[in-house]
Structure formats: C-alpha cells, structure tokens
Amino acid sequence: MFPKLLSSQTLIYHLILFFSFSLSVNYFVDLEFFNFLSYAIFHLTLIYLVFYFFHFSLFFISFLYGVFFDIFLIDYISPHLISFLVFVFLFYYSKKYLLNFSSRTISYIIIGLTLLMFVSETLIANIFFNYPINYQNLSWLFLTSLIVFFPSLFIFSKIDKL
Amino acid sequence: MALSFKVKAISRSRFLRNVFLTSVFILSFLLIFFSKSDYFVVNKVKSISNNYLYPITSFIVSPVKVISRLQTQFYDFRNLQAENNILKEEVMRLKKWQALAIHNNSENKVLKKLLNSTDSNLxxxxxxxxxxxxxxxxxxxxxxNAGLKDGVVNDMAVVNYRGLLGRTVDTSVGNTRVLLLIDPNSSLAVKTISNNNYSLLQGGDDGVHLVSAFSKDEKLPKVGDLVVTSGSAQIFPPNILVGKIVEIRKDNFLVLPFVDFKNIDYVQVIENK
Incomplete structure (x- = not known):
C-alpha cells in the first residue's frame, strides 16, 4: 500500500506541490508572475500526480490543499475544495477508461482539466461568495498554464525516470 | 483457506476505503456548510492555519521575498534623482502648509476650550x-503581526497614515487577518464631508475603487467630495478618512481610497474610546 505513496518520484511531486502552494498563498506585489506561475504549476502537478501516481491518500491530500487554499485565498471554504475533490473522485471512477488513452491524449486532458479547474474555482467563488470574475487574472492564468505546460511535462517525465 | 483469507482481506480494505472516502466527503460538506457562519471548528481551522502553516509557507518562500525586495531596491535606486527633486518641491509646499496648520491648531485649542469638548474619540x-x-x-x-495577546479582536478598524484600510476578521494569538476595503465582500458606512450625504460603500470589481451600494439621500454627491466613515455601523469609528469621489454614475458613485493598497508596511489597529 505504501511503497507507491513513498516512492522517490512521488515525494518529489509532493515537494513541488507544497512549494508551489507556498508561493501561491504569499502574494508578491512586484513579482505577480511568480504567483500565477506557481498557481498554474500546482494545478498541473496535482492533476499529473492523480493521473500517473494515483493513491487513495490523494483524496486526503486534495482535501487538505483545498481547505488551506480556500482559507488563505478566499477565507471561506468551498471553491478549491470542491474542485479538487470532484476531480479526484471523477478520476477514481473513470480511471480504467482514461488510462487507455495514449500519453499524448492524456497530456491534452491534463491541460484541459487544469483550465477547467481554474474556471470552476472562479465560478464557485463568484456564485457562493460574490467574488467577481476577474477575466484579466483568468487570462493570465490560462496563458501561464499554456506556457509552462510543455516544460513541466518534460521535467515530470525526467522525474518519472529517476 | 488461503483463498478465503484473500477475499476477506480485499473486502476489509475496500470497506476501509469506502469509510475513509465517506468521512472525507462528510467532513468537506460540514466545512463548506459551516464556513460562512462563525462556527467554532471553522474558526479553529483558520486559526491553526494562520499560526502554524503560514510561518512554514513564509519560510519556504523567503528566497523569493529577498528577490522581490532587491528588485524594489533596484527600482528605488534608479528613481532616486527624480524622487529627490519631487521631494524638494514637496518640502517647500509642506512648509507653507505647516505654518497654516500651526495657526489652525492653536485656534482649534482655543475653540475646544470654549466648547469644553474632548480631543479624540479613538x-x-x-x-x-x-x-x-x-x-x-x-x-x-x-x-x-498582532493578535489576541495584544488586545486585538475581530471587527476592529485598521488604519495607516493615509486613512482607513479595513477591519480585522480572523484573529489568532499572534496574527490577525485584515479584510481590506477593496474586497468585494467588505462594506462600509460613510458620509461626505461637504454635505453629510450618507451612503454604503463596497469593494468594486476592479480591486481599486469602492462603489456605493446604497445612498440615504436621493441626491448624489459631487466629484471631488471627500468621504469619511459615518460611524453608524459601530465597527468603524466616525470621521476616519476613506477616499475621494472620482466618478458619478447613474445610480451610484466611485470612490478612490486614499490608502495605497499595494504599498502597505505599518498599520494601526484602533477602536472607539
């Protein structure tokens, strides 16, 4: 049960997750790009981890990150928690179909899901807590995700070979 | 025998997984359900995250903080000459104001003595x-970096040298979170200095301006009017500077706060006397 959870690759992914989480919740006025970058990397890494290193503990990890993201960025618990848990839950029940796809298709699914997650978080924050949809921030996030997508996949594939 | 053991082991692990999954979802549902109310557990989670998780994340990102500070210093250094000229002009202007202020201050003291009024309500x-x-x-x-140990509690006004910043929302032992005026969920009762036009302001969608959500009088104020807290909502003491009206629309008006929310370093937590 635990070797998959504690393998060196998984540990590296969890370090990336925690580092990008830390960068995302500390806003740097002069280096705003870092925040967008880390926020995008966090989502990409989480989805990649769920796709290729799925473990039941990821439900709990997603729960923790969802709660803390919501507390730090919104002060009310919902948008991130719902998005993360729904994603892991849907993957858990459809993984036997999803993992039949080629690695290229899975890559496109990963980036598609990342963008979908940004939209769902923004929409939930708007509907539940009255936070306006900031199209400028959302476009920056989309752009940053698209820019870092291929480099991160390249790095992830290197980590997988460790 | 071996087969029966395997079947039992599998069903037990599946049962545990289902229990775990169900508990995670129930816990999430409860947290979501109670997050908008002041439920004890939610406040405890917020307090723990502020006290323990924040210092860890801050430590991890400290190299980035150093880079950010260096970048700011570099820009400051580059603009030194131009800033120096501006400051010289500002000093000249302020000297004139100082003379006027000293004169007004002494006049105020005399008038206060005549009226037997107290000095400040803060x-x-x-x-x-x-x-x-x-x-x-x-x-x-x-x-x-101030919390319960310093006497800070929820719903206290926070100001800096330029005016009102916001109010305290999540207070823990050593830290407090301040909801800024520009947050869309923040609301504030204000009045104009010129004609005591009472209204309610909320954070705008652009994250810069405050938008009036309700106006007591039908007549809208003028562009350029100064806005101060009215003191009617009990959270904010009256007559604290908020901002200046910059745009009048059909049903509402926009206020530009005096505080530069991108450059906040020191703040003061205040309350009514």
Whole structure:
C-alpha cells in the first residue's frame, strides 16, 4: 500500500506541490508572475500526480490543499475544495477508461482539466461568495498554464525516470 | 483457506476505503456548510492555519521575498534623482502648509476650550507590521503581526497614515487577518464631508475603487467630495478618512481610497474610546 505513496518520484511531486502552494498563498506585489506561475504549476502537478501516481491518500491530500487554499485565498471554504475533490473522485471512477488513452491524449486532458479547474474555482467563488470574475487574472492564468505546460511535462517525465 | 483469507482481506480494505472516502466527503460538506457562519471548528481551522502553516509557507518562500525586495531596491535606486527633486518641491509646499496648520491648531485649542469638548474619540490598540499578503486572485486580505495577546479582536478598524484600510476578521494569538476595503465582500458606512450625504460603500470589481451600494439621500454627491466613515455601523469609528469621489454614475458613485493598497508596511489597529 505504501511503497507507491513513498516512492522517490512521488515525494518529489509532493515537494513541488507544497512549494508551489507556498508561493501561491504569499502574494508578491512586484513579482505577480511568480504567483500565477506557481498557481498554474500546482494545478498541473496535482492533476499529473492523480493521473500517473494515483493513491487513495490523494483524496486526503486534495482535501487538505483545498481547505488551506480556500482559507488563505478566499477565507471561506468551498471553491478549491470542491474542485479538487470532484476531480479526484471523477478520476477514481473513470480511471480504467482514461488510462487507455495514449500519453499524448492524456497530456491534452491534463491541460484541459487544469483550465477547467481554474474556471470552476472562479465560478464557485463568484456564485457562493460574490467574488467577481476577474477575466484579466483568468487570462493570465490560462496563458501561464499554456506556457509552462510543455516544460513541466518534460521535467515530470525526467522525474518519472529517476 | 488461503483463498478465503484473500477475499476477506480485499473486502476489509475496500470497506476501509469506502469509510475513509465517506468521512472525507462528510467532513468537506460540514466545512463548506459551516464556513460562512462563525462556527467554532471553522474558526479553529483558520486559526491553526494562520499560526502554524503560514510561518512554514513564509519560510519556504523567503528566497523569493529577498528577490522581490532587491528588485524594489533596484527600482528605488534608479528613481532616486527624480524622487529627490519631487521631494524638494514637496518640502517647500509642506512648509507653507505647516505654518497654516500651526495657526489652525492653536485656534482649534482655543475653540475646544470654549466648547469644553474632548480631543479624540479613538484609542490605539496596537501598531503592527505587514507579515504577508493574500490578495492574489480572490479575496483582498493581509496578515499583520498582532493578535489576541495584544488586545486585538475581530471587527476592529485598521488604519495607516493615509486613512482607513479595513477591519480585522480572523484573529489568532499572534496574527490577525485584515479584510481590506477593496474586497468585494467588505462594506462600509460613510458620509461626505461637504454635505453629510450618507451612503454604503463596497469593494468594486476592479480591486481599486469602492462603489456605493446604497445612498440615504436621493441626491448624489459631487466629484471631488471627500468621504469619511459615518460611524453608524459601530465597527468603524466616525470621521476616519476613506477616499475621494472620482466618478458619478447613474445610480451610484466611485470612490478612490486614499490608502495605497499595494504599498502597505505599518498599520494601526484602533477602536472607539
């Protein structure tokens, strides 16, 4: 049960997750790009981890990150928690179909899901807590995700070979 | 025998997984359900995250903080000459104002003695500095290094030298989160200095301006009017500077706050005397 959870690759992914989480919740006025970058990397890494290193503990990890993201960025618990848990839950029940796809298709699914997650978080924050949809921030996030997508996949594939 | 053991082991592990999954979902549902109310558990989770998780994340990102500070210093250094000229002009202007202020101050003292009025209605609870900011993406909040141990509680007004900043929302032992005025969920009762036009302001969608949500009088104020707290909502003491009206629309008006929310370093937590 635990070797998959504690393998060196998984540990590296969890370090990336925690580092990008830390960068995302500390806003740097002069280096705003870092925040967008880390926020995008966090989502990409989480989805990649769920796709290729799925473990039941990821439900709990997603729960923790969802709660803390919501507390730090919104002060009310919902948008991130719902998005993360729904994603892991849907993957858990459809993984036997999803993992039949080629690695290229899975890559496109990963980036598609990342963008979908940004939209769902923004929409939930708007509907539940009255936070306006900031199209400028959302476009920056989309752009940053698209820019870092291929480099991160390249790095992830290197980590997988460790 | 071996087969039966395997079947039992599998069913037990599946049962445990289902129990775990169900508990995670129930816990999430409860947290979501109670997050908008002041439920004890939610406040405890917020307090734990502020006290323990924040220092860890701040430590991890400290190299980035250093880079950010160096970048700011570099820009400051580059603009030194131009800034120096501006400051010289400012000093000249302020000297004239100082003379006028001294004159007005002495006149005020005499008038106050005549009216037998008290000096101020504010008490300084604590001066604190900015620890970190959370105004990326959604809410507009900052963290300051003062908390319950310093006498800071929820719903206290926070100001700096330029005017009103916001109010305290999540107070833990050593840290407090401040909801800035520009947050869309923040609301504030104000009046105009010129004609005491009472209205309610909320954070605008652009994250810069405040938008009037309700006006007591049908007549809208004028562009350029100064806006101060009215003191009617009990959270904010009256007559604290908020901002200046910059645009009048059909049903509402926009206020530009005096505080530069991108450059906050030291703040003061205050309350009514």
């Amino acid at each position: 008490t300084l609870v604590k001066t604190a500095s900015l620890v970190s900011r959370n105004d990326f993406m959604f809410s507009k909040m900052i963290n300051i």
